[in-house]
Each structure stands twice: as C-alpha cells, then as structure tokens.
Amino acid sequence: MEQNFKMVAKTFFGFEEILAKELQQLGAQNVEKGTRVVSFVGDKGFMYKANLSLRTALKILKPIKTFKAYNDNSLYKGVQSVDWTEYLSEHNTFVVETTLHSEHFNHSQFVALKTKDAIVDQFREKTGKRPNIDKDFPDLRIHIHIDRDFATISLDTSGASLHHRGYRSATNIAPINEVLAAGMLLLTGWEGNSHFLDPMCGSGTILAEAAMIACNIPANINRKEFAFERWKDWDSELFDMILESLLKKTREFHYTITGYDKAPSAVSKAKDNIRNANLDDYISIRHEDFFQTEKMCEGPLHIVFNPPYGERLNIEMERFYREIGDTLKRNYPNTNAWFITANLEALKFVGLKPSRKIKLFNGKLEARLVKYEMYEGSKRAKFN
Known part of the structure; x- marks a missing residue:
C-alpha cells in the first residue's frame, strides 16, 4: 500500500x-x-x-x-x-x-x-x-x-511549469498563460452548460481550456513529460492506470465553442493549436472582426476573452474599449460576457457597469477580470 x-x-x-x-x-x-x-x-x-x-x-x-x-x-x-x-x-x-x-x-x-x-x-x-x-x-x-x-x-514533481500543456506550438504577440486562462474560466463559472465564444481568440488558448473543462479532459493530457518520470520510484504501470481512469471520466458536450479573430495569422495559429490538442471536433474558429458580428446561437451564451491592453499592441484604447461595450449592448443579448484587462483606465470607456470585478495578475501586471450581464431587452423588463 x-x-x-x-x-x-x-x-x-x-x-x-x-x-x-x-x-x-x-x-x-x-x-x-x-x-x-x-x-x-x-x-x-x-x-x-x-x-x-x-x-x-x-x-x-x-x-x-x-x-x-x-x-x-x-x-x-x-x-x-x-x-x-x-x-x-x-x-x-x-x-x-x-x-x-x-x-x-x-x-x-x-x-x-x-x-x-x-x-x-x-x-x-x-x-x-x-x-x-x-x-x-x-x-x-x-x-x-x-x-x-x-x-x-x-x-x-512537475518539471517545467504546468502551464506548458503541450498543445501550443504557435503563439501571437501577447498570448495568455494556459493556467491563467483555465483559472479565469473556472472563476466565470464555466462548466460547459451553454454555448461559448472567445471573440478575440488569438492563438486559441482560452478556447482549448474551455473545451477541456466542458468535456472534463485532463488539463495536461498532451504534455510530453513530468519530472517524476525520471525518479527512482517511477511506476509507469500505475501512471497508465491513473491516466486510463481519468479518461473514462470525460463527458459529452452538447453546445458550440467558437473563436473569432480579425487577424488571419491568428486564426491559422489557433487552428494549429486546437488540432494539436485534439479538440477540433469541439471548436470552430473563424476569421471575423468581433465589432462586425452578432450573436449567432439560440439561448444563453458565455463569452470569455483577453482583449489587448495596449502594453504590446499599438491600438487606440478609448475607442477600442468603447466598441467592446457597444457591440455587446447592440448585438449580444442574453449573454454573460467576461474579459480580463490590465488597462484599468480603459474599463471606464466600456460604457457598461460590470456586475463583478476580480483582481488577478497577468504576469506582473495587475489586472481585473470583469463581468457584464447582457439581458434580453432591458434589465428593468427582466425583473418586472
């Protein structure tokens, strides 16, 4: 024993x-x-x-x-x-x-x-x-x-940090850490009970982590090696038995997981990474500008994304964050929208009141994970 x-x-x-x-x-x-x-x-x-x-x-x-x-x-x-x-x-x-x-x-x-x-x-x-x-x-x-x-x-016991999941071969300018992505999703309450959208998906990390949570796929299933595999007491039979028992607990997913990005290079990289993770049956990625889109699914939609902060990407922050708020208001009813940003000043321009704010760190940058609840019709009508 x-x-x-x-x-x-x-x-x-x-x-x-x-x-x-x-x-x-x-x-x-x-x-x-x-x-x-x-x-x-x-x-x-x-x-x-x-x-x-x-x-x-x-x-x-x-x-x-x-x-x-x-x-x-x-x-x-x-x-x-x-x-x-x-x-x-x-x-x-x-x-x-x-x-x-x-x-x-x-x-x-x-x-x-x-x-x-x-x-x-x-x-x-x-x-x-x-x-x-x-x-x-x-x-x-x-x-x-x-x-x-x-x-x-x-x-x-681990070796390289466990955020190195093993599926991400291609990244963009400012990729999100896989552990940060998974933790954000869990904090938003994502369990796979609705349709999901990442409207600025970059290299696809949030999409991959969302699919693995929804299907109860072990986070590090694609990882090449753990440090304990080189130990004197390494037990490969026990490891295989544990892995097999975990894979028996995966579950079916009955909704859609979709990613948009307006950069063709990002779409290509995201598709490669999703394929590496063996998740292409669950995730579709399209070349779209979020600000030109509208909600495509019936019923509730769960949105989680990592918009630019202005740290490494040169964009006009005030206008960009205002467009996030306008697009959600105009085109995404019956949606819970969450995003993380380290540009706390830019949040003022979204034009919507967040129902939740959670303090996190993205690397060394202090950030906020914020939630906006977009109702069908007006909020007042919802509660009457």
Whole structure:
C-alpha cells in the first residue's frame, strides 16, 4: 500500500480557492490554502493524478525536509541530514532551484551552490563518486524554499511549469498563460452548460481550456513529460492506470465553442493549436472582426476573452474599449460576457457597469477580470 505524504501546489494570486476546490474534487486530503499555494495530502498515484488533472496549478512540490537555516553552515548540515541515496545515484544528474524570503540569505545562487556542495559531498563520502549538475534535463529537480529562519527541501514533481500543456506550438504577440486562462474560466463559472465564444481568440488558448473543462479532459493530457518520470520510484504501470481512469471520466458536450479573430495569422495559429490538442471536433474558429458580428446561437451564451491592453499592441484604447461595450449592448443579448484587462483606465470607456470585478495578475501586471450581464431587452423588463 502506497504511503500518503504532503504536497504543495503553486498557483497564481487569486486562484487559491479554485485550486483548493479542484483538489477536493480529485480526492485530495487535508487541503489547506495559503498565498499562491495550496497544500494537500495524497499518495504516489494521487501525485500523478494531480499533475495530469489540475488546471490551475503551476507546479507540484513534494516537501521532504524542513530545518532551521540561519547561516551557510546550518544550511549545509540541514541538506546533509537527508539521505540523498533514496532519490539519486552517483550516475544521476540534478539541479537546485531556490526561493528566498530571509534576512539570512539574499543570493539564490549561493544557496543553490551550498545545497549542491552538501549533496555532492555526501555521495563522495559514501561512494567516492558524485552526481553531476544538469540545468536543462536533470533526473531530479530539488527546490529549496527559505522563509525567515526555516528552510524546506522539496522535490519538484512537475518539471517545467504546468502551464506548458503541450498543445501550443504557435503563439501571437501577447498570448495568455494556459493556467491563467483555465483559472479565469473556472472563476466565470464555466462548466460547459451553454454555448461559448472567445471573440478575440488569438492563438486559441482560452478556447482549448474551455473545451477541456466542458468535456472534463485532463488539463495536461498532451504534455510530453513530468519530472517524476525520471525518479527512482517511477511506476509507469500505475501512471497508465491513473491516466486510463481519468479518461473514462470525460463527458459529452452538447453546445458550440467558437473563436473569432480579425487577424488571419491568428486564426491559422489557433487552428494549429486546437488540432494539436485534439479538440477540433469541439471548436470552430473563424476569421471575423468581433465589432462586425452578432450573436449567432439560440439561448444563453458565455463569452470569455483577453482583449489587448495596449502594453504590446499599438491600438487606440478609448475607442477600442468603447466598441467592446457597444457591440455587446447592440448585438449580444442574453449573454454573460467576461474579459480580463490590465488597462484599468480603459474599463471606464466600456460604457457598461460590470456586475463583478476580480483582481488577478497577468504576469506582473495587475489586472481585473470583469463581468457584464447582457439581458434580453432591458434589465428593468427582466425583473418586472
């Protein structure tokens, strides 16, 4: 019977609640929210399942040791207190990554070097040989987090950030991060219960994530590799069994998912990415200028998009955001429209009052995810 252990899933600011909900729905134990992290307990099979399934996790770490570290000597001794032969052999490679919030240590490279020395020295003493560093394709990724007086050593179970889903081969000028896209969709309440439109779809990320949520397809099904596949205790049979059980839980989708973009190059890239994700049965992408379109479906419509902010695209913001509001008002009745923007000034020109505003970050930019409810006829008529 596999033993349970603690894990920590890293995420974006504002996604802690939905990540905790994802973990609970997957069957995690002892789920606890922090800032940009959610901790939980599970076994090795659940570690595989979490990496495959979680839409709003950036990385999943497995803590193996916590100790006091207030100088280089205590750091060295703490790292040496771990029996590294459990995780590495002298023929393997490793890399050390660091996160520091401490008065005692302010150079991440120094901490990484000291950690490396402690591991290498332990192997030299035991075997006369040492494992080597490989920054690009290591067999083991070690993460050191120092918070004030305490250091935590974790193993990185994921490898490259989990936003690297594996389906996006082509991008535009300002592509949205896949985890940010999935988290936005979950915050809007999207579950696949209506038609869906991204009217400025760019390279198709929001469309792909919307389809995977609607069909309950594991978020990282197209990913090439996870870090745990290089571990000494890697169990490919267990992984295949977990994957098969997840694929049995996919569901049918009875509505449409549509993307528009006015740039032919974006339409072409989006189609490539959707094909890479094996989602072309669910998604149609058309070369359209949103401002020249109207609602094409019967019944409710769920809109989510990522319009330009003016950071990397040179457009006239005031006019552009006014046209967003005018198009929604004029042509999209019975619609819940959500979009994210880091141009908080431009929101004033939409000309509609948002029913919700959620603070998020797109990279380092503070942003708002805003909701506009477009009623059939007037709002007054709806409530009479």
